[in-house]
Amino acid sequence: MDRLIVNYLHQAAAAMRTSLADRTNFALQMGGMTLNNGFFLLMWFLFFKGFHRIGGWGGSDVAVLLGLMMTIFGVAGVAFGGYRDMAATILSGEVDALLTQPKSVLGRLLSRDSMASAWGDFVTGLIVLTGFAGLRWSQAPLLALMIGVGLTIYLAATVMFGSLAFWVRGARSLARDLADFLVMVSSYPGSIFSGPSRWIIFSLLPAGFVVLTPVRMLRAPSVETLAVLAAAVAVYVALALSVFRLGLARYRRGASPVMGM
Amino acid sequence: MSAVITVQDLRKSYRYAKRGRGLIGALRGAVAPEHQTIAAVDGISFEIAAGERVAIIGPNGAGKSTTLKILSGILEPSAGAARVFGLVPWLQRKMLAYRIGVVFGQRSQLWGELPARDSFALLRRIYDQDAAPFARRLDSLVERFEVGDLLGQPVQRMSLGQRMRCEIIASLLHAPSLLFLDEPTIGLDITAKAAIRDFITEQAANEGQTVVLTSHDTRDIELVCDRVIVINAGRIVVDQPTDQLRRQFLGRKLVTLQSAAARIVIDLPGIQVRPSAPHTTILEVDTRLVRVEQVIAAALKDGGIEDITIEDPPMEEVVREIYASTHQ
């Protein structure tokens, strides 16, 4: 298991070095994304200046939410960036070459890319969390844990979306759309969701577990909330690994759509 | 010599739904799909012993790549059995991976955006190789293939020939005893092809590696392999040593004469003249009807012969003959 992690770290580090290699491009990507997030935050700032609260959520609550989301998105993009284009990689048949090697295919798929722009998300997220979220320094370990939990479930969901490529040819845009939907619903205060949309954010697009419940955990820590999160992590990770394995087995039966060769 | 690879009645069929055209067709296809089954591999059996260099050839879609994918553990067969080093490839893929090296002509197993040396370093970890022996192997391969100047370049920025050299190095770094090469020389220029062929032959000779390669290029077979398996429509049609194949299928020799005279005429049965430039005469000799020495003797009698070449017909022709004769 530790071999798996060490190998993964080496591969991810190599991908990060590549994204850093072109300094100008890196700076542009990171800077551009930081500016982009800045605008986004400015809009929320204007919203709360005008409307003060929404459904019990104030400005600092939304700051926790957005800070978490951006940090999670940032870490995912930097250290596991292959998730974004996983469907395309699978559809192009590159998995063949990976299967001839004795290590995990999923690890290879996730570590193959590190997005320079994700550093912008990571940095903005940290700034928001430390400066605007109204958190105390004593909450730092809990915050780190919540980032880890959210990251795990986010990656599990996107791995499932990407694995659709083992079944469906149009998975490339579908997987990206689903991932973008997930980020979208994770960027709004949970109190606005009711009825069917509440079901969706706790299942297919698990914003409820990626950010909403972690925010609740940070504002009002409780054992029950923690247990819910632990269960969610277990379920989503198990689901993601199963779906991927099923898809890979299908690929190895030759039943997957593969473009190119 | 024990068998490294054994294949018994291997079969692989693909079943896929026919795609409808346009929106209506796509909807119909989603609700009530029509299926088509293709047998890519239709019952093949063979054994390969350690140290053999085998070429698997055949027309496009014959099942060569599918066979290789099954043997390297990437693909599961529909039926039949296969063992490589006693392991079942698709069930014991990871264990097998340590003992085989695979090169795909059309796909890369390296990290495209990383400098080549980073790819090699990562492969060391993936194959759990110790640093010192690995470094020695890498250095000797790098020297042998003359890629020392390229190590800092990302693989995807290299030319095809350079990339293939790196791919082959990558496949050998963990000292596998069996090499699978799927179209290794495709798209390469003559010099690059020659370099790779030489290398494969050398490896097999020095390290006793078993080599299985698929190719469209018949020179690959001629120069590298000592045994040929011809697959057509998923079945083995020929499985013989390379020389025997040539002799059996054609029983012909090509005799090329260079002379002072514009043309040499030889009146013997079993000889067909092929078109050629002046002062060159190319004779196709059917060795079942007349012996080559008779032809040479007849040519020398006239005098004025400046050069004689006796060759086997090119593999191209052999293969074409085989496909033609098995198409009935």
Next chain:
Amino acid sequence: MKSMPAPISRRPAAAPSLNSAHGLIAAARMGAAGTLAGWPVLLGRGGFYVVAMSILAALWDKVAAERVPHALVLPAGGLVIYVGVTEWIMMSTPAIHLRLEDDIRSGALEVHLLRPKLYLAQKIAETVGGLAARTSVIAAAAMALLLVSGRTVPAPAAWVYIVVLGLVGGVIVVLLYAVTGLCAFWIRRTMPVYLIVQKMLFLLGGLFAPVSFYPRWMAQVSEASPFAAALYWPGVQALHPSASLFWRALGLQLIWIGLLSGLAALVWRAGLRKILRQGV
């Protein structure tokens, strides 16, 4: 191996007569046909619209229902239809910046260097064709959502104003993205510039809320900007339909189209000069 997922456009087998309106109309038709042919992507766009609208409707309905003391007052009927209009325009615009970036980086431009003006005009015309196709599909999705939601539908006159200003607004967004794509002459990835332009559209264009809600100075800057010309002025017709506002808005839009076209042409010429001097 990162690559932008730009849909590939098919060039006509025999190019129509240069620089004529015919050529541009043909390009527009081709753009529309190409967009309709890629119907899975269109469905995705439609899906995006539905998801985004569901979230934003939930947001603004909640704000309207809550009446937090000292908060800004929403117009009667809320902001949902306004956002429906602005999102419709935003989501209908094809990613011309990606296509331009691809062409510039891959060197496919070389073929067109002999006829500089035509390439850009053709590309924009093609994109406007695609815009028309997407606009129709997403409008259908919007109408369906509106009917299902049971909200009060704006008056018929308002529809005319909305559709006209919305289509012209879409052209403004296309021009903004075109200038973005042309930046590829100088920077490798236009994504950062694109994101900034997009955020300007969100913020100064009033995507999520009318710019009249902003502090006065900001509202004035926004109203004059091309971003508001693209989104706010069409959207505001859903809140206060008005003929005089319509004509003023249309005039402002046409001015911006002129200015942005001129800017695009200038940037294009500068880019070509750069290529001719030092290659891509």
